[in-house]
Amino acid sequence: MAPGPQAQATLAPPAPAFARRTLADRESVLGTLMLAPALAYVILLVGVPFALAILLSFSSATAGSLDFTWAGLRNFAKLLGDPQFHRALGNTLRFMLVSQVLVMVLAVSAAHVLDAAFVGKRVVRSLLLLPWAAPVALASMAWVWIFDSTFSVVNWTLKVLGLLPGWLYWFGEPGLATVAIITVHVWRMFPFATVIVLAGMSVIPQDVREAAVVDGAGFFRRLFHVNLPMLLPVVTVAVVFGVVFTATDFSVVWLLTRGGPYNSTHVLATLAFQRGILGANLGEGAAVALFLLPVLLVAAVVMLRLARRAEVGT
Amino acid sequence: MATLTQPPATEEPTALGYVETRGLSKHFGDVRAVDGVDLCVMEGEFVVLLGPSGCGKTTLMRMIAGLEKPTAGEIYIAGERVDDDVPPRARGIAMVFQSYALYPHKTAFQNIAFPLEAAQVERSTLRRKVQWAAALFGLDRLLDRRPRQLSGGERQRVALARAVVRDPKVFLLDEPLSNLDAKLRAMARFELKQLQRQLGTTTIYVTHDQVEAMGLGDRIAVMDKGKIRQIGTPRDVYDNPADTFVATFLGSPPMNLVEQDEHTLVGFRPEHFLPREVFGEEPDLVTFRLRVREVEYLGSDRLAYGYLEEERRSDQPVIAAVPITITAPLAEGEVYEFAVRRRDLRFFDARTGLRKPAPR
Amino acid sequence: MSGRAAVRVAKRAALYTAAVAFTVFAVFPFYWMFLTAFKQNRDLYVGATNLQHVPWIFNDPPTLDHVRLLFFNTPYLVWVKNTALVGAAVVAITLVVAVPAGYSLARLAGRWGERLGIGIFLTYLVPPTLLFIPFARVISVLGLQNQLGALVLVYPTFTIPFCTWLMMGFFRAVPRDLEEQAMIDGYSRLAVIGKVVLPLAVPGMLTVVIFAFTLVLQEFVYALTFISQVERMTLSLGVPVALVRGDVFYWGSLMAACLITSLPIAVLYSSFIDRFIAGLTAGAVKG
Ligand SMILES: Nc1ncnc2c1ncn2[C@@H]1O[C@H](COP(=O)(O)OP(=O)(O)O)[C@@H](O)[C@H]1O
Numbered sequence: 001m002a003p004g005p006q007a008q009a010t011l012a013p014p015a016p017a018f019a020r021r022t023l024a025d026r027e028s029v030l031g032t033l034m035l036a037p038a039l040a041y042v043i044l045l046v047g048v049p050f051a052l053a054i055l056l057s058f059s060s061a062t063a064g065s066l067d068f069t070w071a072g073l074r075n076f077a078k079l080l081g082d083p084q085f086h087r088a089l090g091n092t093l094r095f096m097l098v099s100q101v102l103v104m105v106l107a108v109s110a111a112h113v114l115d116a117a118f119v120g121k122r123v124v125r126s127l128l129l130l131p132w133a134a135p136v137a138l139a140s141m142a143w144v145w146i147f148d149s150t151f152s153v154v155n156w157t158l159k160v161l162g163l164l165p166g167w168l169y170w171f172g173e174p175g176l177a178t179v180a181i182i183t184v185h186v187w188r189m190f191p192f193a194t195v196i197v198l199a200g201m202s203v204i205p206q207d208v209r210e211a212a213v214v215d216g217a218g219f220f221r222r223l224f225h226v227n228l229p230m231l232l233p234v235v236t237v238a239v240v241f242g243v244v245f246t247a248t249d250f251s252v253v254w255l256l257t258r259g260g261p262y263n264s265t266h267v268l269a270t271l272a273f274q275r276g277i278l279g280a281n282l283g284e285g286a287a288v289a290l291f292l293l294p295v296l297l298v299a300a301v302v303m304l305r306l307a308r309r310a311e312v313g314t
Numbered sequence: 315m316a317t318l319t320q321p322p323a324t325e326e327p328t329a330l331g332y333v334e335t336r337g338l339s340k341h342f343g344d345v346r347a348v349d350g351v352d353l354c355v356m357e358g359e360f361v362v363l364l365g366p367s368g369c370g371k372t373t374l375m376r377m378i379a380g381l382e383k384p385t386a387g388e389i390y391i392a393g394e395r396v397d398d399d400v401p402p403r404a405r406g407i408a409m410v411f412q413s414y415a416l417y418p419h420k421t422a423f424q425n426i427a428f429p430l431e432a433a434q435v436e437r438s439t440l441r442r443k444v445q446w447a448a449a450l451f452g453l454d455r456l457l458d459r460r461p462r463q464l465s466g467g468e469r470q471r472v473a474l475a476r477a478v479v480r481d482p483k484v485f486l487l488d489e490p491l492s493n494l495d496a497k498l499r500a501m502a503r504f505e506l507k508q509l510q511r512q513l514g515t516t517t518i519y520v521t522h523d524q525v526e527a528m529g530l531g532d533r534i535a536v537m538d539k540g541k542i543r544q545i546g547t548p549r550d551v552y553d554n555p556a557d558t559f560v561a562t563f564l565g566s567p568p569m570n571l572v573e574q575d576e577h578t579l580v581g582f583r584p585e586h587f588l589p590r591e592v593f594g595e596e597p598d599l600v601t602f603r604l605r606v607r608e609v610e611y612l613g614s615d616r617l618a619y620g621y622l623e624e625e626r627r628s629d630q631p632v633i634a635a636v637p638i639t640i641t642a643p644l645a646e647g648e649v650y651e652f653a654v655r656r657r658d659l660r661f662f663d664a665r666t667g668l669r670k671p672a673p674r
Numbered sequence: 675m676s677g678r679a680a681v682r683v684a685k686r687a688a689l690y691t692a693a694v695a696f697t698v699f700a701v702f703p704f705y706w707m708f709l710t711a712f713k714q715n716r717d718l719y720v721g722a723t724n725l726q727h728v729p730w731i732f733n734d735p736p737t738l739d740h741v742r743l744l745f746f747n748t749p750y751l752v753w754v755k756n757t758a759l760v761g762a763a764v765v766a767i768t769l770v771v772a773v774p775a776g777y778s779l780a781r782l783a784g785r786w787g788e789r790l791g792i793g794i795f796l797t798y799l800v801p802p803t804l805l806f807i808p809f810a811r812v813i814s815v816l817g818l819q820n821q822l823g824a825l826v827l828v829y830p831t832f833t834i835p836f837c838t839w840l841m842m843g844f845f846r847a848v849p850r851d852l853e854e855q856a857m858i859d860g861y862s863r864l865a866v867i868g869k870v871v872l873p874l875a876v877p878g879m880l881t882v883v884i885f886a887f888t889l890v891l892q893e894f895v896y897a898l899t900f901i902s903q904v905e906r907m908t909l910s911l912g913v914p915v916a917l918v919r920g921d922v923f924y925w926g927s928l929m930a931a932c933l934i935t936s937l938p939i940a941v942l943y944s945s946f947i948d949r950f951i952a953g954l955t956a957g958a959v960k961g
């Protein structure tokens with residue numbers, strides 16, 4: 001049999017001079033080089049501004065000039081005596097809590113509906129995602145128009161149904177404005193939470209889920225004793241992101257009410273913008289925004305614990 | 315271990331194997347995956363690493379390939395030390411993974427050509443070599459297919475073709491047949507052996523299957539818990555196991571071990587343990603009385619499981635493999651006289667398990 | 675027997691009712707955008723007190739007037755261009771930075787990789803709301819006010835962490851065997867990345883492109899803070915802020931802009947949402 005073209009070569013091995021490692025082989029060096037730009041970006045453009053945010057809150061810096069005067073705790077002291085700030089802090093928590101409770105109720109129910117087999121499920125699922133995917137600023141404008149004081153379709157419909165004796169000035173009244181803001185938050189966040197919960201439900205054994213759907217009497221018992229405990233880690237993720245997104249949201253409140261009427265619907269984010277950017281008082285604005293930090297810290301700790309658990313679990 | 319203290323210059327290997335490891339170790343935390351292995355593979359030799367799963371075979375092979383950095387020890391290829399600074403790509407090795415590791419985004423042709431591209435082989439030579447390798451494994455018609463369009467056996471052959479195509483100095487094969495069904499496996503074993511003879515490439519082959527090991531290897535290195543327990547020709551490790559691990563790991567059913575006294579275990583293979591009458595008037599026999607508990611008919615053999623009446627603590631059953639040509643009666647529950655030739659007895663230290671000479 | 679069938683029918687009905695209710699709630703604003711964008715003014719601006727005039731449907735034939743106005747008499751197309759520019763630049767920066775970082779965390783950084791990866795992901799939780807004030811300072815020091823460059827500089831602060839995390843997941847999914855095989859086949863680690871890993875990670879990179887781009891399109895706070903000049907605005911800033919003349923909203927054109935901008939993004943985003951969710955819940959969901 002004719003030997004292959006290389007059968008010859010093995011007969012007399014040349015004294016091999018092995019090539020040595022080069023930079024392209026050194027994993028630790030490559031690893032560092034490849035990670036460095038991302039780390040640099042994060043440190044320089046998240047870490048440093050973050051530190052600057054804290055620093056600014058202790059200063060009387062203004063937008064116009066570059067000077068940086070130490071103001072100690074003056075910004076914070078002023079805020080603690082400021083009813084508008086109290087209102088904003090309260091609103092931030094209120095909007096967040098109410099909308100998150102509603103979001104989770106809606107999301108868990110919507111996920112159960114989507115989990116059941118029915119015709120058109122895929123279409124419904126992708127339609128449900130629209131609110132989360134659409135740019136929030138643009139979606140907010142649609143809601144501004146829906147809640148318009150003269151042309152509101154909500155008012156028209158309520159009137160026709162005979163449910164509305166008077167008139168609703170949605171953005172003219174603090175209570176109604178709050179309802180409008182929470183509605184938009186819920187509308188925007190619940191599809192996102194639904195998809196996350198659905199992802200979590202896919203790890204619950206099929207028979208358990210089916211039992212929950214089929215057996216009507218046991219539905220709520222199963223929901224609370226079987227499904228929810230199993231869903232807890234995923235629901236936690238959904239809640240953490242929901243909390244972070246609503247607590248730190250600026251666009252919805254700003255575009256719907258600009259903090260009005262009579263500054264009654266300001267949240268920390270919009271107040272910080274009003275004081276820091278429009279009012280040019282960077283120091284005070286930074287101090288306002290800093291009150292978001294506890295929320296974020298809690299969220300970070302929860303995420304870290306989840307990550308640790310997953311690490312141990314796998 | 316004394317050599318560790320000497321300066322490196324004096325450690326130049328002298329007239330040695332083509333692939334050699336010295337005191338090679340790899341620890342993963344507390345796990346000693348490979349623990350001080352000295353292995354010497356001659357040029358053109360086919361050495362099989364045999365051992366139970368988890369004994370460190372893959373880790374040892376990966377260190378030779380350069381995919382894993384040793385915790386301690388040295389590796390030489392063609393007399394040159396490579397463990398420290400020679401990357402996998404420069405070691406002149408070809409490896410076939412258990413998973414075949416075919417590139418899913420490349421056709422069979424491109425898979426086989428990939429190592430040649432690395433070597434910047436000229437286009438026409440490349441085509442010729444790929445076709446040669448493909449022909450070697452009967453892949454000519456499959457070269458345009460992607461891995462997912464190939465059967466398990468075809469994938470295995472593409473992986474082998476990719477390994478031989480660039481004329482490596484050493485083949486490293488990690489259980490390359492374990493994903494094939496039994497019928498294909500026997501065929502592939504035969505072809506592999508033929509191929510290695512034909513190419514004459516130094517080969518290290520990992521398996522946990524003793525039949526594969528016995529059939530393929532010029533020599534077999536039996537591993538356990540990160541250490542090489544014995545290395546020798548198939549015949550040698552089978553007939554003269556260095557310790558009780560090797561004795562019981564090789565052979566199916568394994569060697570019988572019986573306590574002779576508190577210091578010594580006596581070993582004999584089931585196929586040497588036959589009814590007394592088979593041996594006729596032969597001298598130098600050792601006889602036992604076997605109480606048969608169970609008899610299995612395996613076609614070519616009858617396996618008799620039982621206990622020795624002579625043995626004091628008989629919790630370990632003894633097995634006799636009686637060829638079907640021997641018609642002596644074997645009934646369950648009966649006691650029979652069995653015998654072994656004295657030269658077929660092996661003796662082991664009861665404490666260390668190591669082989670020791672026959673007592674006078 | 676028939677009682678049980680009735681219960682089943684009732685359950686089906688409840689299921690469909692719920693599905694319809696959720697869908698209506700989710701889709702209603704988009705339907706409203708659509709109606710508004712194509713209604714004639716006469717049909718559009720009828721006070722809600724007029725109960726005879728049903729706002730839910732086209733009472734007059736639809737019109738393209740608002741769309742025409744949007745395209746030819748407003749800066750809409752300029753904003754589209756600005757958005758495309760910023761988006762392309764941010765996507766490019768994100769790919770160049772996040773892809774190598776993701777690989778490094780997945781394969782090269784060893785035990786540190788896991789920690790650093792989580793650390794980088796956590797920075798995704800630091801919101802623009804906390805950072806826009808210091809950034810206002812930074813941007814003015816750099817002289818980038820009213821420049822698209824400001825957005826190009828700042829947007830990667832949220833695209834990079836998230837996309838690094840996504841890429842890390844994609845790279846982990848590439849079988850290690852393949853990379854090691856290629857290293858034995860004669861390639862350095864760097865060449866392996868180029869010849870084997872990246873071709874296999876193309877779907878992952880595509881996902882990163884989509885997400886980086888949609889995140890850019892979603893962003894509002896930074897744009898509002900840095901950009902006040904109308905010709906420098908992006909879509910998500912210009913449409914809500916600058917499509918007003920005096921105090922008058924041009925609702926038809928405005929809703930047309932919202933619809934035309936939102937729908938493609940929403941469709942694109944929805945088709946990739948599963949990967950996004952997989953990235954977010956990595957760790958919380960096993961398998
Ligand atoms: N990357 C690793 N990290 C930790 N332990 C490992 C790693 N690779 C192998 N081991 C451990 O080392 C031992 C030997 O593994 P391996 O070499 O794969 O055995 P074999 O190939 O003989 O089955 C096993 O106990 C295994 O769990």
Ligand SMILES: [Mg+2]
Nearest residue numbers: 368371372373
């Ligand atoms: Mg193995």
